[in-house]
Every structure is written in C-alpha cells, then in structure tokens.
Amino acid sequence: MKKKTFKLLLVSLLAISMFLVGCNSKSNSNEKDGKETSKGKDTLIYARGVDSTSLDPITTTEGDTFKVTENIFDTLLDYGEQDTTVHPKLAKSWEVSADALTYTFKLQEGVKFHDGTDFNADAVVYNFDRWMNGDADKFPYYTMFGGYKADEGHVIKEVKAVDANTVQFVLKRPQAPFLKNLAMSPFGIASPAALKKYGDDFRSHPVGTGPFKFVEWKQNDRITLEKNADYWQKGLPKLNKVIFRVIPENTARLNALVNGEVDMMDGLNNSDSKTVTDNPNLQLIERPSMNVGYLGFTLTRKPFDNKLVRQALNHAIDKKSIIKAFYDGQAIPAKNPMPPSVEGYNDAVEEYPYDLEKAKALLKEAGYPDGFEMDLWAMPVARLYMPEAQKVAEVIQESFSKIGVKAKIQSVDWATYLDKAAKGEFDSYMLGWTGDNGDPDNFLYTLLDKDSIGANNYSFYKNDQLHDILIKAQQETDQAKRNDLYKQAQEIIHEDAPWIPLVHSRPLSAASKDVINYLPHPTGSEALDKVEFKK
Secondary structure, three states: OHHHHHHHHHHHHHHHHHHHHHHHHHHHOOOOOOOOOOOOOOEEEEEEOOOOOOOOHHHOOOHHHHHHHOOOOOOOEEEOOOOOOEEEOOEEEEEEOOOOOEEEEEEOOOOEOOOOOEOOHHHHHHHHHHHHOOOOOOOOOHHHHOOOOOOOOOOEEEEEEEEOOEEEEEEOOOOOOHHHHHOOHHHOOOOHHHHHHHHHHHHHOOOOOOOEEEEEEEOOOEEEEEEOOOOOOOOOOOOOEEEEEEOOOHHHHHHHHHOOOOOEEOOOOHHHHHHHHOOOOEEEEEOOOOEEEEEEEOOOOOOOOOHHHHHHHHHOOOHHHHHHHHOOOOEEEOOOOOOOOOOOOOOOOOOOOOOHHHHHHHHHHOOOOOOOEEEEEOOOOOEOOEOOHHHHHHHHHHHHHOOOOEEEEEOOOHHHHHHHHHOOOOOEEEEEEEOOOOOOHHHHHHHHOHHHEOOOEOOOOOOHHHHHHHHHHHHOOOHHHHHHHHHHHHHHHHHHOOEEEEEEEOOEEEEEOOEEOOOOOOOOOOOOOOOEEOO
C-alpha cells in the first residue's frame, strides 16, 4: 500500500514538474513571431504596404528596399539622426584636399561582415569598382556620380586602398554633394566574398556589416532580420529580431496595429490620424518632410511632347482640394520639383493657378480644342508622399474631364509599374520622391536631368541649358552660388512643365506606445538599431 501510494506520489510530482517546466518554457519562448520573452519584447514587427524589389541596395531606387537594407548594410558616412548633416560611419574620419579633388578616409578597424570576412579598404574599392563598371540595367549608381567609369561625365577618377584602413577617392572635378552622396542607402558596403559567391542572386542573400543580419525573405509576405551579435558599434542593436511584414491596404495595417499583430506601420492615411491619437495604446509619428508627389508626363509620347499641353494640364488641377480631401491638412501645394525644406528652393516661382479657362485656351493654342484621350497610370501602393494614390487619380481624372481631356485610370503591380514607367511606356504616371541626402542635386539632377533618363527621369525630359546649370552647380563649392544656380534651374523646369508637382506631404506613421527610441528620418529610411520596447 505504501509502495503504491509512493508511486502515485511520484507520478503526481512528475506531472506537476512537467507542467511547471512547460509553463516556464512557454514564458521564455518567443510567441507571436517571437515578440514575447520573460524579459519583455525583443522582436519588432514592422508593417508596410509593399514588398522590397531587391535586398541589394545598389540595384534600385525604391524606398521600401532601403527600409530593410539600411539595417543590413553600413555606409562609409551617415546622416544625422533626423537631418542630412554628414557624420562618420564605416569611415571614422576624412580629409579633403585644398582643390576638393582628393578625399582620404580612415576606416573603422576590426569590423567584420556578417559572413565573418574582414571589412577593409580593399572591400570599399571592390564595391566601387563593381558599381562604376556597371550599367543602367544593373545599377542606378550613375545618377549620383555622373555616369559610369567609361563615361565622360563620371566624377570619380580613381578609388584606391592606401593601406588596410585607409581608402582614397580622387575626383576628376569637384562635386559639392560628394560626401552626402556617400551616405546614401544605395551605397551600403557589401561583402566581396558574398558578392562573388552569390553573383546576381546577392539581391536575395544580402551580406553587410550592419546591426542586423538577413535570415529569410518570403516574397510578398515578410523579411526577417536577426541581431548581429558581433556588431562593431557596442551595445547595438537593442532588438533581437526585426520582421518586415507586407500588408497592402493602409486601413488593414492600422487594424493590425490596433489589434497588436504588429508594432509599427508606415503609410498611415492622414484621415486616420485621430484613430491613433484617440487610442491610449498607440503613438502617432510625424516624419520630417522632404518629399514631392507629382504627376509626370512622358515627353516622348504625343501630345505630351507639346509644352502647351503640359502647361494646360498644370492649370487643370486644384491641389488645395486634393490636400483637403486626402491629406487632412498635412501637406502643402507643390510648385517646384523640390520641397521648401531643401536649400536652394525658389519661392519666387509662380505656381500655375487652378484656371480651367486658361487650360482650355492653352489646349486650343496647342491644336487640341476638343481635348484628347490619355492613360493616367496610378500607383498601386501607398507612399509617404501619396497615401491614397488611386483616389487622387480619380480627382485628377474628373478635373481633366472639365477641359475635354478623357483620362483612363490604369494600374499594375508595383514592380511592373516602376519598370514600365522607367521605359517610358506610360502617357502619364503618378510618382514621387523622398530626398536621399537633403541636397537640391538629389531632386533636380537625379529626377530631371538628361543624364538620368532610364534611371529616375521617367519623363524622358531633356533640356541642355538645364543640364549645363546642374553640372555647374555640382562643381560649385560656394553654397550661395549653388543656390542661385538651382533657382535658375527651377525656373526652366517650371516653364517646360514636364510634371505637375502636386504636394509636399508631412508623412504620418504609427506605432504601439511601448516602442521607444525611434526617430523618423526625412529620407524615409528606417534605422532601427536603437529602437527597443519600454520595459
């Protein structure tokens, strides 16, 4: 009897211990995508509207790629936490020669790529040799450095390793935004060993020196990154894991945030801001504005080769009504291709007033008294500069109809949209730009110079006078003189009207209340190395 009782007691104790072990195991395991631990949350789930097009940052200009890759790759230089002043990163210091042609960088020592190989001057040279010897089908590198190595306009004469921890850039001519360009997300330094190993497939196997390492990419679903335990910046990152989830609809992302399925979201509809501010568990995040949303025309397609037609359409859109309806006042009407926050902005340019009679008169003068038919391509995704593109397209369609222009709204998936727009296959297209480095060159030269056709100049707009001014501005080291040149450039662009600049928005996003140390950057990139959850 005692033996039987003793055995029953042992069985009971074993069952209780197993139960306790299970409970303890559960409390220490990550739940809901690895968010919960006994010490608190250590995984951030970030919801966005569209998937990345690549994880090799140099292969694209698409912002949702940079949201991810900025956390995988480090650049030589970095921007300020909420501005575009230049600071050390992989380069800990630098010197510039008196003639502004030679830049010598001292590199951080003891830094490793995620694959365990060494970061050094040779790695920097390898990356730049790769980019400089590419072409427009591979890398949009040339919009920042004036072409590729064999091109006359290419600004870099040579990149050489002086020693293991010193790299030197020799330029053919001064380039005022050179340091700011180096800090841009596309120029994250990749592991040469991984580039050789994966070749073109590196875009799906990114290896950098950054705070997080790539784990997995489930197309159109999620990208998972994990903490780089050997990161060279001690104490960072704070999080153990970051998951970028794709939730296409803005309202669906907000619902996921409200329900606790995600911790952060981008692309909040301005009209939904009150839903966030009224919820004690959420926080509203306002990103510093440095963008433009626009309707572009492809000038190689009729009737958009006619300046009078483009000017007429500029007069036909009531921008203030669009802002009132879709931006909840969190935007201003645009009249230039660059925002007022960027130095060199020309406020003296007079915007095209909303004037339907003037628009009709210009169409008549252009030979289209009864208007014409056109395709209006609308973005299929929400962007910081245009959170509700399809609805804005409907307003534009209605506006054009009042002057006899019948616009058929078209759309296609995001990757195809960008590809077709870049090839000039659209009559008109809705797009925008968030500045990469805070320099006017990054708006005017990058988006509208003839050198940028095939990269970011989707309008195929060419103006030789504009080109000469923009190249001169790149070489001018006196900022006041540069500003004067950029103001001249804006006057030319305004007259030629390759776009209808629509808005400069103040982008909104949201997060759960317990997310701390997140600083939204005006470039739209997401540095998550310092982000953590309130304990």
